[in-house]
Amino acid sequence: MKLAHLADLHLGFRQYDRQTSRGGNQREADVAEAFRRAVDDLLVQRPELVLLAGDVFHSVRPTNPAILFLFQQLHRLRVGLPESPVVLIAGNHDTPRSAETGTILKLYEALGVEVVTDQARRISFPQLDCAVLAVPHQALVQAERPALRPERGAAHNILVLHGVLEDIMDPEWSVSDYGSARLTRADLAAAQWDYVALGGYHVRHDVAPNACYPGSLEYVNPRAWVQLREEAKQKVPGKGYLLVDVPGARTTFRPVPSVRRHIDLPPVHGAGLTAKELDAEIARRVAGSKPPIDDQVVRLIVYDVAAGTARDLDHPTIRQYKARALNFHLDLRRPEQRRVVGVGAPGQRHTLPDTLREFLTRRPLDADLNRDAFVRLGVEYLDRVGGAAGEQG
């Protein structure tokens, strides 16, 4: 059985004030486009089961375009893959704080999507000989959690849930989704499942060979740079979703190209530079950007910039950069305040011969030995060793 595992679509996510030609938020359109591309790929890959592991929408009350857009895309999926069940669970972003708010997700049941929003459901798909335990955010934060254990009887047992493992949760909540339910590995018992489809962590991550986060489809956190850093660290090739063969849980990452890049330009160290020199450095960084900064999301950190220097920068040019990029974030950072504490006169660091000389001067010595000669000889030997090493090197 081949299943597709997507998570953290965050449709309706808005960022920056750049608008599309239709007047919508550009980043919201980017996020939607990423999902459209994912659906395009799904229709080619034709998985037998599609799992959406929470946070389909960025908020409980998503924008109208987002609601419409999801309807369109799920409709495409259902028409294109009529035999493939689609299971959608609510994440923390999809879950209202009070029951009276209700959830828009139920709308998609009309398309034949299995929508699980508050209580966990174990859904059997006899034609796939598969049971999916779908655990939405609400089920994990209520007093009595469901037992995350497979049921005997089905050939394939799949767990889909939205929550973050405590041991990978980053304290800044830049990669893991703020507000997600916390889980332990013992809660998951991954070894007992054929596959565990997780949502709530925005960078692709395997918590066990058969338990994975596919990551979000776009950079949907204000601190996308942390995600980029994490992706580089984990050698993750950007955003996408997972195709999983069950049993065996062999995963294939299907990259979904982003509409635009997030470019973190090489930082500038401004200590000792005048405003003009800094302008030149900034211009060099911008010119060297690959791809060019036009329509991209760009950040440039400049360290050690005094307030006066920052004032004197070439702001009209900077405004031009900002106009070219979708967002150009010139991150000017003040020099670090270093407190100088006087703790005696500055000392000179001892060299190795100095240290040896001092040691030999103090070392207990037989009375019949001449200490001066002993010290001199010791330092000579050290010099010889140093010289020999220098010659070899």
Added chain:
Amino acid sequence: MIQRQTPESIGRVVATELKPATPHQFHFWTANETTIGIGAIVKVEGPGAGDQGSGRVVFGVVTDGFAYSDLATPLHDVVGAEGDPAKAAERPTVRQEIRLWTAAVLRQEPEEPLQPVPLGAVYLASDADVAQALRMDAYLTGAQPTGIPVGLYTAAGHEAPVYLDADFLLGPEAAHLNISGVSGLATKTSAVEFLLASIFQHFPAHKGRIAALCFNVKGPDLCFLDRPGALDDADRRRYERLGITPQPFERVRYYAPCKADGVNLNTLRTHPDLVGDVEPLVWGLEEVLDFAEVLLNRDDIDAKADAFIDFLSDRVLNKEFDDGFGGSHRVQTFADLDGLFRAIFDGLELTGRSDMWRTHHIATIRKVRNRLSNISTRCKGLVTDDGPSNDLPWGRFEDRTVYVVDVANVDALGQDLVFARAVSKLREHLERRDLGVEAVVVFVDELNKYAPGDGPETYVRKMLLDISERGRYLGLVLFAAEQFRSQVHRRVVGNAGTTLFGRMDADELATPGYQVLSPATKIKLATLPIGELMVRHPHFTQPIFLRFPRPAVLRGRDGVERFPPATDLPFEDAVVRQLVRLDRRIRPNQVKDLIAERRPDDVRRALAAVRRTRPEDALAYFRRILGARVAPVTAPAREAVPPLNPISEEPY
């Protein structure tokens, strides 16, 4: 209480050219009918001594005795009785006889200048004399007395309490206690139980808080320390004389590993009335890996295995770890670790790479894997594959509390592991001063097994050596017992400031360690009755014989008769029993319904969480941790979705 008695001379010091009095030994004679014997403490008053005088006073302990008459040779006696022993009794005159005693000097007053013992009158020592003779006056008086009653010195129908100096028994001046004696007389265990009770009642307040950690390594010896034992009037009188209240320990915490099923406890304290006090001792990979050296035998101890274990601890455990073959692991349990090992072996095989993985040879990796998986198999119940761990309350040790770790039925390897880890953790916390108490007495029996004088160097022996040499600075005090002192590592026994000897085997007494004892003392030692000991303590210049009362706790053998261990229960019943113990309101059927068809590991984990948290509503909490069952629902038949009319306007 020390009482002064009216002095009554019982003998007189004699000195001849052949048997002179010296500064360390003297001889004295007594009447033939005397009550003193080997081990009696006597006082010699030289001319001018006494209440008013300023002469020399010497205290000594009797180490040998002689009796002889004025016969020139034995032949004279034969001739006098005409060769008939029956006629010897009818002899007209009674031969002159002498009782001559040798005593070793305990103390001289004044101490300087040190001189031979004066030829003065000999008196039986009173309470005050005993205190003075044994230099106990130095620590029984003063603003902060540090005396710990250890037993009653008994001679000639007279009893005097003897105290050990807490500074020298429990540190920091010296520390540690070693007790040896033949097995089977219950002397060693009884003595330690009694002494611990005495310490708990008399540990000076200015020295802070104290606890004891006892390893029960055989049978039910230490399983009933909180239950009162039978005492007779003599015992009660001795307790009164020593100023100790005869009562069982008020606070005892029992820890025992589980059996292989993970719920029944591996201890003899499983009687339904008592098992409630026993906490399971269960360790996971993290707890074991730090002490993995313990698992390596002599053939295994090499730098490579050590380095690989360190690598696992530092780089792998609880970290996101890339195996180099595309797999990522976070190792937290034995099961995870085995997964990593399998990935390494498979990876090396599939890639056809060399036998090296991250500079570690595959043979080293296999060896470490075997040792680690071995422990989880051999010590199943103590070591859990992936279940929850439950440890001693590090950082929360309570004052005057005995922590008994019952490892009597654990595999020898597991015993070593328990011992090594527990002692290491104690040392760690005492170094950081965050154990909860300032001093801990660790009682280890069977030192012949754990710290033998010969044989391979083991982790446990190294640790015992470390405690005996460094422990006193930390407040870590070793009370150790063995059968054969001569076969225990010399530095372990040598570092014990106080030594107790029970009845000794004649062969053992023939070893060089006992050469300082006189033949008479050895005879006495070989025939010591139950309840008597010989004690050596830094303040006592000579060994002293003492009698101590039976401990006021139930003896192990009596305990298992009065509280017979329960038979192992089926898994479900064992879980019920543990939950009911935590909350009497729980009905067995509720629990059984709840755990039916659950995986035992999940049940064990939930049970451990309940034990750890001690919630008010144990069943609700147990249910919550187990999680609600989710019944399967078959997905409704899905009808194909017809293509819909296009939405008039694209949303984006």
